[in-house]
Amino acid sequence: AHLAEVRFEQGSVVEANELLAWALPHMERSDGWFEIYAAGFGTAIRSALTTGADDAQAIIARMRTTATRRHLKQLELLAGIHEVEATLNTGRFGDAQVRADALGLDQLANTMKEEIPVYRQVAIAASVCRIKLCLSAENPAAALAEIDGMRHWGQRHGHGRLLITLSIL
Numbered sequence: 001a002h003l004a005e006v007r008f009e010q011g012s013v014v015e016a017n018e019l020l021a022w023a024l025p026h027m028e029r030s031d032g033w034f035e036i037y038a039a040g041f042g043t044a045i046r047s048a049l050t051t052g053a054d055d056a057q058a059i060i061a062r063m064r065t066t067a068t069r070r071h072l073k074q075l076e077l078l079a080g081i082h083e084v085e086a087t088l089n090t091g092r093f094g095d096a097q098v099r100a101d102a103l104g105l106d107q108l109a110n111t112m113k114e115e116i117p118v119y120r121q122v123a124i125a126a127s128v129c130r131i132k133l134c135l136s137a138e139n140p141a142a143a144l145a146e147i148d149g150m151r152h153w154g155q156r157h158g159h160g161r162l163l164i165t166l167s168i169l
Contacts, residue, residue, distance in 0.1 A: 001027065001040030008043050013050065020044045028066050037066060037075050038121060045082050049089050056086045074119040077108060081125045085132065093136045100133060109146075112153060124150075124162060131169050143169070 004019035020043060027040050041063040048055035060079050067075035080103040087096040100106075108126035111117035127150050134143035147166050154162040 001036050001043070005039045005043045008047055013047055016043060017047055020047070024062070028062065028069075031070065034072055034074055035121070037063070037070075037072065038078055041066075041075075042078070042082065045086065049086060056089075057083075060086065074122050077103070077119065077122045078125055081105065081108075081122070081129050084129050088129075088132055088136055093133075096136070097133060100129070105130060105133075112150065124159075128162075128165060128169070131166075135169065 001020070001023045004016040004023060007019060008016035020040060023040050024044060027037060041059060044059045045056050048059050060083050063079040063082070064076060067079060084096050084099045084103065084105060087099055105126050108122055109130045111123040112127050117123045127146060131143045131146045134140070134146065147169060151163065151166050153159070154166065
């Protein structure tokens with residue numbers, strides 16, 4: 001799953017998908033760490049978004065099924081965040097905001113202000129998603145305010161990948 005994530009980030013989408021074709025079924029049948037599930041499903045969703053929203057929704061459904069079976073609340077929340085982002089990717093900004101509100105995205109993102117949130121990776125994903133929603137709503141001031149807060153946390157904790165994502169946004 002992590003190797004597929006690296007290959008996808010390097011632009012080797014075909015190789016990433018081949019690795020995921022093997023990894024995801026094993027992940028769905030086996031116990032594992034949240035981080036492994038998040039990396040595998042997240043990469044599969046991002047890859048599927050390059051071919052179509054329906055493919056991404058199918059992966060999100062698989063992610064939710066795995067979350068339910070493994071009793072991983074944070075994986076379920078992350079699936080919801082991916083669903084908001086997939087909706088944004090289709091250009092349906094109003095629908096994305098409705099999904100974000102139903103998920104409680106703002107509350108999840110606000111936990112980044114806590115020293116030790118219950119689900120840090122979910123809080124990061126929610127904050128990044130909220131930035132994308134702000135940009136889609138043509139509210140750059142709100143996006144920049146969120147980016148500044150996240151950048152401060154990322155620098156303090158040495159979270160290089162987050163800092164790169166924030167710079168791109």
